[in-house]
Amino acid sequence: MLKDKLVLIVDDEPSLLVATQAGLQLRGFRVEAAEGAEAAMNAIKSLKPSIVVSDLVMPGTNGFELFQEVRKQADFRSLPFVFLTGIDDYYAKKFGKEIGGAAYITKPVDLDELEKVIKDKIGEK
Numbered sequence: 870m871l872k873d874k875l876v877l878i879v880d881d882e883p884s885l886l887v888a889t890q891a892g893l894q895l896r897g898f899r900v901e902a903a904e905g906a907e908a909a910m911n912a913i914k915s916l917k918p919s920i921v922v923s924d925l926v927m928p929g930t931n932g933f934e935l936f937q938e939v940r941k942q943a944d945f946r947s948l949p950f951v952f953l954t955g956i957d958d959y960y961a962k963k964f965g966k967e968i969g970g971a972a973y974i975t976k977p978v979d980l981d982e983l984e985k986v987i988k989d990k991i992g993e994k
Contacts, residue, residue, distance in 0.1 A: 871897045871898050871899070871988075871993055872897070872899050873899075874898070874899065874919035874920070874991050874993070875899050875900070875901060875916060875917070875918040875919050875920075876893060876898050876899065876900045876901070876918060876919065876920055876921075876922060876987060877900075877901050877902075877903060877909065877912055877913065877916065877918035877920070877921045877922070878890055878893075878900060878901070878902045878903070878922045878923075878953075879902075879903045879904075879905070879906065879908075879909040879921060879922065879923040879924060879927075879932070879935065880902075880904070880923075880924040880927070880953075881904060881905050881924060881926075881927040881928060882924070883904060885924075885976075885978075886902040886904060887902070889902075889922070889953075889978055889980075889983075890902045892978075892980045893980070893983070893984070893987075896980065896984050898984075898987065901916055901918065905927055905928070905929065905930075906927055906929060906930035906931070906932075906934070906935040906938075907929070907930070909921070909923065909935055910935070910938060910939070913939060913942075913945060913948070914942075917944075918948070919949075919991045920948070920949040920950075920951065920971070920987055920990055920991050921939070921948060921949070921950045921951065922951045922953050922983070922987070923935055923936070923950065923951070923952060923953065924952075924953060924954055925952055925954035925956055925961070925965075926954065926955070926956065932952055932954065933952075933964065933965070933968065936950050936952075936968060936969070936970060937968065940969065949971040949990040949991065950969070950970050950971055951970065951971050951972045951973075951974060951983075951986055951987070951990070952965045952970050952972070952973045952974070953974045953975075953976065953978060953983070954973070954974075954975060954976060955975065955976040956975070957975045961973070971986070971990045972986045972990070974986065
């Protein structure tokens with residue numbers, strides 16, 4: 870059941886958080902949003918999401934660094950992490966996959982693509 874799974878969206882742009890959260894909720898997902906990496910770490914620890922969808926470029930800690938911090942936590946080493954970013958760069962995509970990211974999707978977000986990736990990574994069909 871999708872409602873049993875929690876999607877955490879991380880971005881430093883409030884309008885994008887609201888739009889993506891609303892779009893996924895309309896598709897049946899239970900979604901929480903975190904504005905920036907620090908809020909995301911707190912949310913991951915307290916909410917224990919099924920998957921994280923994170924922007925890459927954020928002030929302070931970027932998405933790759935957030936991913937690496939999350940992976941240091943024993944409870945979250947297998948937490949699927951999707952990078953959602955405006956950076957359409959071969960090397961960034963390659964790096965995201967090499968460090969263990971579940972997927973790399975470029976903005977503007979295609980909700981059909983994001984829904985498919987999330988369902989694939991959390992075991993829903």
